[in-house]
Amino acid sequence: MSDTRKTWMSLLAKAPPTALGRLWDSTGLAPDFNWLRAPEIGSTMVQGRMGGSGAPFNLGEMTVTRCALRLTDDGTVGHAYVQGRDKTHARTAALIDALMQTPLESRLRTEVLDPLKAALDERRRTRAAKAAATKVDFFTMVRGED
Amino acid sequence: MYVAVKGGERAIDAAHDWLAEQRRGDTDVPELGVAQIREQMTLAVNRVMAEGSLYDPDLAALAIKQSRGDLIEAIFLIRAYRTTLPRFGASRPLDTGAMDCIRRVSATFKDAPGGQVLGPTFDYTHRLLDFKLAAEGEDVPAAAEARDAAPARVPHITGFLGRDGLIEQDAAGDETPPDLTRAPLELPATRALRLQALARGDEGFLLGLAYSTQRGYARNHAFVGELRIGAVTVEMDIPELGFAVEIGEITLTECETVNQFTGSKTEPAQFTRGYGLSFGQTERKAIAVALVDRALRWKELGEDDQGAPAQDEEFVLSHADNIQATGFLEHIKLPHYVDFQSELELVRKLRAGADGAPEAAE
Structure with missing residues (x-):
């Protein structure tokens, strides 16, 4: 459970807020809920590793918004930790996290998660394709020929 | 050492109003949006995030607009904002x-x-000014994409x-690293x-x-x-x-x-x-x-x-x-009247001693 939940929570966090908002709105879902933790803006210290693979060090912080809520209907709890300062993004992510634990799961997967995943995959593919177009082969020239 | 001073409130307000007017510049020229800075001044935004030590492109762009493009001032704004944020935790070390x-x-x-x-x-650019960029509305060529390239x-x-x-x-490890901000x-x-x-x-x-x-x-x-x-x-x-x-x-x-x-x-x-x-x-x-x-x-x-x-x-x-x-460097422009007064007294005394005669009173 936690593995698949981790996957959808990660996807919801990485999704562009506008795209997520549009897909969520088009589901027409608007469940009643109570805040366990109202959306709160804070930071996370990002750690790197010396030499890429050595011991950790603190690189700098990033902004993060988090919230937690409980669905009024069946008491399911949803959490969100998302990059940036968009409280609506966090709220929508937490609502979907909660509903993904209910029978609405397959509908949300088709209507929200799958399109988000496809868009993110496409963005990665485009980025890789543009990078690949700038791949070079350097030739070493002979020096000091007589 | 600088000292607290009172007064000047009206002058300070007027200075800040003028600052705002100067920031806006000629009103016949369209105002710069934060999103424009974020998208088109990307490398300035990146520098402000790196030295501000807070990853948030929108905030960095806002800071650049507010600081009139003075990047150290923008970094200052980001550092100040950063201190107001509750820390939720630390990430796993990046891969x-x-x-x-x-x-x-x-x-x-x-x-x-x-x-x-x-x-x-x-x-590999020639570092020649590109006057095409001065003409607005130029079509930007789309970046080439290689076929069959996968991440x-x-x-x-x-x-x-x-x-x-x-x-x-480098020896790998997972000990908690020290934190300069703490x-x-x-x-x-x-x-x-x-x-x-x-x-x-x-x-x-x-x-x-x-x-x-x-x-x-x-x-x-x-x-x-x-x-x-x-x-x-x-x-x-x-x-x-x-x-x-x-x-x-x-x-x-x-x-x-x-x-x-x-x-x-x-x-x-x-x-x-x-x-x-x-x-x-x-x-x-x-x-x-x-x-x-x-x-x-x-x-x-x-x-x-x-x-x-x-x-x-x-x-x-x-x-x-x-x-x-910059904090320490720029603070020397703030009032140091008392400090300077004491040094002035000292120089006068030394001069009086050297001349063998008292300085003329003011």
Whole structure:
């Protein structure tokens, strides 16, 4: 459970807020809920590793918004930790996290998660394709020929 | 020492109003939007995020607008905002090996596995002013896309050297690193603390220091083993859930240098390394950090203290932060009337003593 939940929570966090908002709105879902933790803006210290693979060090912080809520209907709890300062993004992510634990799961997967995943995959593919177009082969020239 | 002064409220208000008017500039010219700065002044935004030590492109763009493009002032605004944020925790250490690279070059291996990827670089441009950019509404050519290119994990160059034992290995570990933002800097510093200080250090200062090592002040003959820029996902443990989730994706620049070797009768010769990691596309900064990191490692590598500035940990770490530096530098323009009055008295007394006659009273 936690593995698949981790996957959808990660996807919801990485999704562009506008795209997520549009897909969520088009589901027409608007469940009643109570805040366990109202959306709160804070930071996370990002750690790197010396030499890429050595011991950790603190690189700098990033902004993060988090919230937690409980669905009024069946008491399911949803959490969100998302990059940036968009409280609506966090709220929508937490609502979907909660509903993904209910029978609405397959509908949300088709209507929200799958399109988000496809868009993110496409963005990665485009980025890789543009990078690949700038791949070079350097030739070493002979020096000091007589 | 400066002293508190009272009054001047009306003058200060008027100065701030004028500042706002100057910031806006000629109102016949359309106002600059924060999104325009974020999208079109990207490298300035990246520098503000790196030295402001807070990854948030929208905030950095806002700070640049507010500061009229004075990047150190913008970094100051970001640092001040940062202190107001509650800290939710720390990420898991980033896996830069899994970076989706938009640029990746090696100056040491021509045929680096994974290839040499130039990416959106100024390198190989002619540095001639492009007057086409002065004419607005010019069509921008779309970037070319290679066919059948899929995102792939690009291995680190140093990994290949490491496999043969040709380069020193950084010991992996998972101890909690010290944090400059939580405890004051204490010397001698660990390498973890130095890398944090360098990551938020002033690009210009670090560039000068790095250049000094290349010119012979603690030369260590650096090659850029690898320079990579790209997106890395950030993963964080969520205590209330008991597992980690990816909370977002950030762009980073990483530079690994391959430097002159060490070795002894008992240990075979090995290349040594310098490391630079920085938020955003900040290539000059990351290379400079790697060179300075390597210079500061002289003690642990058993090298001589050449008395070079870049080897002096106290000198480098105490002066690399442009917010500390500008705070102290700029404070001398604030009222120092009492201080100066006492010095004035002293000079008058000394002069009176030298002349053998009392100064004329005012």
